[in-house]
Amino acid sequence: MRAMRADVEALDIADVTANWVNAAVLQHQIDERVKALADHAHTPLFFGRLDYLHAPGAESAEGGEGEPPAGGGSQEWRCYIGRRHVHDADGDPMVIDWRAPVSQPFYRASKKDPLDVALRRRFGYTGGELTAYEDEDLTDPAEAEKGVASKLLQAEIERPRVGPMRDIVATIQPEQDEIVRAGLGGTVCVQGGPGTGKTAVGLHRVAYLLYAYRERLARTGTLVIGPNRSFLHYIEQVLPALGELEVRQATVGDLVAHRTRAEVRGEDRAAAAALKGDARMGEVLRRAVRSGVTMPTEPCVVVRGSRRWRVPAYEIEELVRELLARDIRYEAARAALPQRIAHAVLVRMEAAGEAPDDRVQDTVARNAAVKAAVKAVWPPVDPAKLVLRLLSEPDFLAERAEGLLTAEEQKLLLWEKPARSVKSAKWSAADVVLIDEVADLVERTPSLGHVVLDEAQDLSPMQYRAVGRRCSTGSVTVLGDLAQGTTPWATGSWGEALAHMGKPDGRIEELTAGFRVPREVIAYASRLLPEIAPGLAEVTSVRESAGSLEIRRVEAGELDGAVLAACREALGREGSVGLIAADARVAGLAGALSAAGVPFLAPGEEASAVVRLTLVPVSLAKGLEYDYVVLDEPAAVVAGEPDGRTGLRRLYVALTRAVSGLWVVHGADLPTQLAA
Template identity: 30%
Template structure:
């Protein structure tokens, strides 16, 4: 079949598919607005079907596989799309959902004459692939068709042509789904077993965040009877990043998954009993003021995130629990006494795995039931005597210790006993802050942990947890989150080479993985970078030199572009140079998103003010910003992580801006670029870039 005839055949098939989908949409009818419960449930089912059909209508499918199942030899074309659709009035599938077992062939098969296999509910299915075809469909029109494999074709297949075409597209202000270009190693992660803590080390641009979001969509499809969207949660590094990724799950037909930051979630769980100290102050301290390696290592954030500190917290909780059962008898009336031994027996044997404060409250209620029963058995009806007994009960119970999470945590840093265990500077600083009702970011994990141990989770346990930028998490944070699940089911992703929060984060994945048994955890590494050109990736790898944490350097896909430029500029001409480059890129019209990345917030304010003052429309990214608007953006390097831009200008890569401890920061800045990267520097060029050419 010629290319032209294949193209026409697919155009006709597409038109027929869209017509079928439109007919099904019309048949659904209007929403039900009455009060009948059965009709309401049926309406919800119709609405879910409508949403799937609307997704399919925008882009019915993106791939096709011609599969000959063995041993019967039946060959059939399978069209793969974001939503499965059956033909109207038939059980025959018009489109196979990308999450279905058979669709895995589209992602796992990379060529060759050997049979392909996939796991179905009835067991393993194998067969020959005769054709693998990619489509790009926009507004109901077939824009592009690429055959990445044709069985028996002598010429080498253009395996990566479609991928390279998609990677070469410009980006806007939102992360997009990758269902049409999921690679084999990504697909294995997406379809991995749910009952594990899955750790993903992914280099910049490897698609790890998108893979995690697609994994959620897959889990909801594969385990529809056991997992629910409202019992899943995504922890992102900041609110702006949440806005950036907000379009992916709805486009995959998934809603109701909670998306938040650990800080916001923790403050809400603690019922706003504390307010979080301004994170911009923390970032200014560590990123805008130059800190030594010794200061970073001694930071309270790292210490409070360790398992050693958790052990101290556990000791304090255990001591509190031990003090709950009274050591003196309770005597509401003369010659009526409840012994401490009886109260201890009730506490130890009757309340099972209840949380500490629930056990305390149950003990208090048990004591009350005891004395009320005794009064009844003794025939005590006198109201004054009963009132006196109740007063004694209230006074007795009031002496049973009771703590909120904040109160118990604060007690760690107060008194002579605490002073011996906690560094004095940390104790004084933390105690003073908590008295004002303020918690630092590093206080949240122990506060959440204590709250959950005392009171438990007042909502259903999480079916699945996604943690993005997990290299910035502490072991204590994962321990706290672990209390929110019955069994581990997590997707934990990040990049040790982007671990810029060295004052709180980890150095090796084993620090987090060791919290789980060998059966509970699995590790995957994504080394291929799909974001940037070869020139940008190779340049960025040189900045890091030797990789830390045992991870491998990024391997770019074969997508070549412009060489990376490093240009010296005089102090007097620095802002004007930035202005000229930005104008040149905007005039060129080749880039939808451009970013000027500065070293500090103050530097970015200066650059932004200069550009705006000369009539250039630009946005300034600041701490706690809720959204990213695209276009031309000026952003401090430590807030750029997770974002990507068509073109990036590093405002100053001088030695005074990036010293030996700042390699990961500069690496993050450079790997934001998809197609173009340029670096200015004032004075001496940073030694991280090697010798000046």
């Protein structure tokens, strides 16, 4: 890898470009290549080996067929599988990228279907140092009967979680690999319970698509959308470890704020936020955008030299109605109207014996009389001003919401204290999504090639629409768990969510094998499923960890002390520790930890060997994972939500953040589903 990087750095481009612009572009590409070849000291370059019975295709091995194994038969071929492609001085591959077709059998081959693989070897590492290996003979019928699980695979899955999320490239399972390698053309929705690896699958899918469709996605772009910035910080190192440095990450709030330039300074009540996120608001806004269009009452008279050309009002009205019927974006129609009026003038010129061309039509379209006529019937729209008016003027809202929203719902939407201007408006997060919708109705939102949307179950229909228009001509990978929906507007089904995104034909996949949460813990949390997500399949964990769950009942006055004791017990073991508590309890626990001299971090801060405890408000726990979790007062978690079902879903999230062990410490009674 160092030699490959040195080769790139040594390139001399002084005499290979025609001008300084080409030289600058080429130098930038070289710099990016050098950056991509950076070595990660504690990330092993290869993790597996395949011994094929026959030589795989040359094109599959990135320009080489692999090397014959030392001492092996002439019909055997060996490929080392890793995170990156590495070649020697002659250009022959030493390590094959895990995304290459020739690497696929490492994940898919089985004793029942060996895919022409004689032997699969897995390598084990400790801190970047090779410490173990394990061979699996896929041609031995006796081995096929045993069905022994890989010990190295189990050890990698159970390795302590310290620091940001890491890749799972060495442990991808066949059902996960099928989703990762799905083509770019289709939309995939992954329903996965806690610990099934859906987030990792989505990130590895981005890496695969960038490998298989690099040129196309370099033009159109990729984006990973997460629920909050703490979550994005947690996952931000996964793609760079796989050699992908240019993938943008954002929240839905980041996207709409960037487009609208509106600052979120207010907050809605839950009922108002849910209504603003309702799909019916899309039609209300469409009506509001078009409400400014009026029919002309005066003709348009264009003066050119000594001639006057008159287009009557009824003819302009026909043009306006035709554009409205086409239902194209507001600004596109507004730009087309002067051209239509100018064309009507040219028809009259031709009838009078003149021979105008396209330049004349463009000149007429820019004529002051035509501009005035267009402005009168099709005025410009400012998205923020339109939403401000909709939320401030009862009569304007009533006219646009007729037949869509009840009088009570309209009253719920209206601001108690209307803002005087856009700058003074205290926009809520839901308001900014409405402005974004209007902005798209006015001018088309640019589309990306592929978007990964994680924790998607918590989005409102209007937020789904905001994401969908950013991949309107591309595809999307949707990741989530219906049982973890903790917003009042959480989606009820993935089919409904995909329809809001404009991707109704998306394929829905379900992951039910758990690799993160111990079996004892996930079984305990799954007691809530009949209440929070009836009909959803329970996750079956492959991990057995005896004693991984402990429930401690204490007196109410002793709760803080018992929580501190559980934290100290967890810190006595190897790995990260998360103390998860209801948001209202966080400040008090922070004071107790400080008073006891126990250092702690906030979500998103980097853990270290010295400070391994993170104090996590339950509202930010989704998507995070810790080796050990201390859960403070489940009853307070449930009570902190606007309704019981949402509270139980929030509790389900908190219960399933543990990788190795969970302490549930409570002074109040547990929810009835967990009390037995």
